Amino acid sequence: MIRDRLREVSGQIIAIAVALILGAIIILLVGESPVRVLMTLLRGAFGDQEKIAGTLLQTTPILICGVAACIGLRGGMFNVGIEGQLFLGGFAAAWVGFAFALPPGIHMLAALALAVVAGAAWVAIPAYFRARYNTNEVVSTILSNYVAVLLTSYFTIFLFKRPGGWSETPPILATAYLPELFSFSRLNWGLVIGLVLALGAALIFRYTSWGYGVTMVGSAPKFAEYGGVNVKRQGFVVLLLSGAVGGLAGGIETLGVHHRFMEGFAPGFGFDGLIAALLANGSPVATIFTALFFGALRSGSLLLEVDTSASREIITVIQALIILSVSAQVLVKRRGDSQAGERRWKF
């Protein structure tokens, strides 16, 4: 058991190491010192308490989206539509925030609740087609992203645009704000919600009958079916929950950080969350750390263009390298154990 764990973790660490080494070579090629870039990244991510808070602020949506992805992965469902669910959740929360006047606290909870509903409703379409007609949820959820992003843009620009402003909705009322944790940063209760979600998901998968059934659907569907688990229904439910958490991530981002919905308000958080979950091998607790890693990369990169001659895009390159080396590692594993490989990468 423990040896298995170690081998799994060491695989992920090797994957990250390979990516960083390749990244270093690329940094050398653009004529910058990898050590300097690394130090700048570290300083940008953890240099002082404000920087650390900034990193945690970036980590929050990645973590919540990562938990959303983990829920899907556990049940064998690849929800690649978290980005879209995040956008719709973000818009739904903003709409409750600016269109209604409610008592403090209740207003915020109502906005988050609608974000959850919006995310779940948005994934319900691909989930239904998956359960009813066995369509590949990877394709349908990817495609649903484009519709979601453009739909929220349409809402923002044509229906709810703030007069005279950019492509954004009116600001939400202060009664719907997610409280901030510190005075020196916009870091808010969203981080706490994310941590609770990650731990809660881990506990539910491990310690409930339902979680056991879902885990078996994900890792050995024929076995689960044989044992009396309704594979189709659990697949549907898992996607719905995954979408709900994706919507919540958007709501938290709107209520905690931006206090309005803007076109393109959270670019790539959904995808970063999915990658963080994959790097964590579908474990919600491990996703806390991988999300922190990606959050640090994002936040550290802000300083990169100021202090070095490297472009901020180098971070995107490193992320891509990590994805490549993680998937290569899965392919290597597949030789010994094809079932596990196919489960995670069943395109």
Next chain:
Amino acid sequence: MVSNALGSPTLHMKAEMAVALTGITKRFGAFVANNAIDLAVRRGEIHAIIGENGAGKTTLMNILFGLLQPDEGSIRLNGEETVVTDPAVAIKAGLGMVHQHFKLVPSLSVADNVFLGMEIRRHGLIDHAAQIARTRELSKRFGLQVDPTERVGLLSVGIEQRIEILKVLVRGARTIILDEPTAVLTPQESRELFQTLRSFVAEGMTVIFISHHLEEVMEVSDTVTVLRNGKKVATRPTAELSKDELVRMMVGREVSFDRRPRAPSRGDVVLQVEDLWARDDRRLPALRNVSFTVRSGEVVGIAGVAGNGQTELAEVLSGLRPASHGAARLKGQNLAALSPREIREAGLAHVPGDRMVRGVDRNASIAANMLMGRQHRAPWSSSGVLNWTAISENASRLIKDFDIRAQGPGDAVKRLSGGNIQKVVLAREFTNGADFLLIDQPTRGVDIGAQEAIHDEIMRQRAAGRAILLISVQLDELAALADRILVMFNGRIMGEVAGDGADEDRIGMMMAGVAAPERAAEPA
């Protein structure tokens, strides 16, 4: 290349033997898939290779075609010693293989698929007209009716197989290997395929035909080679063989009647199956008019060559496949109205034939595997929360009771041997308090020692008053354990024999579908 599309006969006509394999041995880990197999296929014959699932037929053909490398032995193609390093070598030597699973591009036309990778070119562009004409000519010549211009995605499986055969022909094959070609065909399509195979040998080509269906082997082949458990049993001219002789060679001549002692213990009817019909994955009838009962305290055996409806019967009884007609009742409850989970709750325990896929999650621990099917029940859970202490303790106890060789309940199932994995399944299923045990191939791939232990356990369950339906392709297993044996052929129950009077010849005849002796009257 294309002018050579049907091979150059002169080049390959020298030797009388199209294919000669000598002493082929192939091991996968500790498992010997092929054990010192000799095989000689004469030019111009239809040579059937018959054997049960797992007898080593496909492995042998994959070695011949260069998809696998033998650990020992040599291959002669057209009289010449050849090391078949990969399929390209085999194709060059005039071999062609039609696999069980087709590899066609659905969006391309028939002709484009046939010539994929070796397109006829004119001025550097694909000459579609020539490809279509050539495909049409070949299809006419060998009775392989296809429309070369049709898109493959729109065609039936039977026609896809014709396209695969055309692909092989176009690549110059003179010796054609077909791996279970009729498994995907309707009876009508099978007859048409046999016509085509005969037209091949009429042109001096050679056909190697893998099957586990006796009828078609008898109908179409000139020579039969029987494999069993990775070894060759015999090669004989088909004309000299009778069907039941063939069955006996396939399932094992040595049927040992090492019958377990037992006390009579028949009780109430637990399972009642009446006029049950079901379809297989191809939507063809797989179960026809099946009726029988299983009482508590008795073991009812289902005998038959694999693929005669046993799998479908097990799936219908466990709720994994719908019945198209008729009813199965478990303690009076109609199974058709219940989900798999409800059937389990109504009193089914199921040891599945496909152990690795259906029976366990290989990556999960023994404890997690032993939880399946009871995760909603006390003491394993209460109000939906699992009690891992109880689960783990129970797993430890079962590991001890069933003599499972493992370090502990946390061990991953994939670390265990086949026999021990099967014991994990048995331990789980036999201890969940069900009245009806559906046991499918309990000892397939299990070593002798574990076989004994599994048989002992089944007899203990019988003594405890369980109703047991035992499906097995091993006659000796049925003879040892069953009180009554029902013989299945082509989805029907051909007849019934009492376990203590199990007559090998009579069962063999029924397994071959030759005769249906009157069913023994059921004692009151």
